[in-house]
Amino acid sequence: MTSELTGKAGIKDALPTALGYISIAIAFGILGRTSGLDLLSVMLLSIFTYTGSAQFVIISMLATHSNIWSIVISTLLISSRMSLMSLTVAPYFNQTSLSRNLWLGSLLTDETFALSMNKLNYTEHKLSFSWLNAANLLAYLVWAAATLTGGLVGQLIKDPEQLGLSFALVAMFIGLMYLQLISDRLMGITRQLIIILVVAISFYFCLIYFSANIALLLTVIIGSSIGVVIERWY
Amino acid sequence: MVLGKYVLFTILGCSLVTWFLRVTPFIILQHFHLPKLVLDYLNFVPIAIMAGLWIESLLIRQSGQLPAINWLNLGASIPAFLTVIISKNLLITVIVGVIGAGILQMAF
Numbered sequence: 159m160t161s162e163l164t165g166k167a168g169i170k171d172a173l174p175t176a177l178g179y180i181s182i183a184i185a186f187g188i189l190g191r192t193s194g195l196d197l198l199s200v201m202l203l204s205i206f207t208y209t210g211s212a213q214f215v216i217i218s219m220l221a222t223h224s225n226i227w228s229i230v231i232s233t234l235l236i237s238s239r240m241s242l243m244s245l246t247v248a249p250y251f252n253q254t255s256l257s258r259n260l261w262l263g264s265l266l267t268d269e270t271f272a273l274s275m276n277k278l279n280y281t282e283h284k285l286s287f288s289w290l291n292a293a294n295l296l297a298y299l300v301w302a303a304a305t306l307t308g309g310l311v312g313q314l315i316k317d318p319e320q321l322g323l324s325f326a327l328v329a330m331f332i333g334l335m336y337l338q339l340i341s342d343r344l345m346g347i348t349r350q351l352i353i354i355l356v357v358a359i360s361f362y363f364c365l366i367y368f369s370a371n372i373a374l375l376l377t378v379i380i381g382s383s384i385g386v387v388i389e390r391w392y
Numbered sequence: 393m394v395l396g397k398y399v400l401f402t403i404l405g406c407s408l409v410t411w412f413l414r415v416t417p418f419i420i421l422q423h424f425h426l427p428k429l430v431l432d433y434l435n436f437v438p439i440a441i442m443a444g445l446w447i448e449s450l451l452i453r454q455s456g457q458l459p460a461i462n463w464l465n466l467g468a469s470i471p472a473f474l475t476v477i478i479s480k481n482l483l484i485t486v487i488v489g490v491i492g493a494g495i496l497q498m499a500f
Contacts, residue, residue: 159482174482199399206407216406220399230405237410243441244417246434249426256422263415268445275438325468328449329489332469333476335442345435353436354443361447365459370448377447378440385436386429 168292187308
């Protein structure tokens with residue numbers, strides 16, 4: 159990653175994300191079709207809902223003919239962390255027009271968010287519309303294209319999770335986390351390691367009572383709060 | 393299942409909800425400035441989310457009990473960590489991570 163904030167750099171920086179999306183979106187396309195949805199519905203979910211893990215929950219709930227409200231509320235809970243990410247990214251675009259803000263927000267994902275936060279360490283804490291827009295668009299188009307591929311070849315591939323491909327996004331988060339750890343001088347390594355530890359421990363115990371998505375939201379809230387407490391009082 | 397009213401309205405509802413969650417902070421922050429405490433708080437969100445998304449892949453939920461460990465992902469995390477430490481390059485890390493996970497999956 160470099161200090162460049164052009165559209166071209168955005169595409170280059172988002173390549174690992176795109177790679178990670180391919181296997182997951184293909185898996186989504188296949189599962190969507192095998193759970194009984196037609197190609198159009200599967201595509202509509204990827205194009206308009208565009209919410210990763212929640213899409214898998216939606217197709218499984220549709221397959222069991224769950225009540226519409228319970229599907230929508232589940233989606234709300236799973237994706238609620240999106241607001242926290244938007245809230246974190248938005249201050250970097252307060253000089254940008256509202257329509258551009260809405261556009262960036264509409265296509266922001268876990269991955270392009272994490273990428274932006276890493277980028278800050280190389281650009282003296284600045285982001286640009288063209289950079290994030292290019293990264294967002296590449297991720298979005300790959301997600302849609304891979305969903306279509308999965309939806310079309312659905313019957314041919316039996317288990318897309320095989321061959322380690324599902325590990326792609328995990329590897330990316332490991333990479334992003336490490337790069338964040340060593341480059342964020344503002345926060346320091348020790349404080350960040352404490353937050354990672356707090357997140358790990360609270361995730362482990364939260365999983366007893368909550369689904370992984372809710373546990374994630376709770377642990378992010380707990381981890382960040384501990385961070386503020388350490389900063390203010392120690 | 394063809395695109396009937398049920399599926400269509402579900403997709404519509406879920407799309408509206410996620411869009412709303414994504415864009416409201418952008419709209420609100422055009423008009424307000426966040427207090428210092430909230431800004432400090434948001435500084436810690438990125439590392440917490442990245443750590444959380446990684447930890448999530450290492451645990452397998454067992455409702456009402458302590459989660460089990462996903463040994464495959466934990467094992468595959470080691471070459472991924474080593475790669476990013478040495479190369480500091482995301483793309484190489486993803487490729488090595490996938491190969492590592494593939495080898496582990498075939499071996500066990």
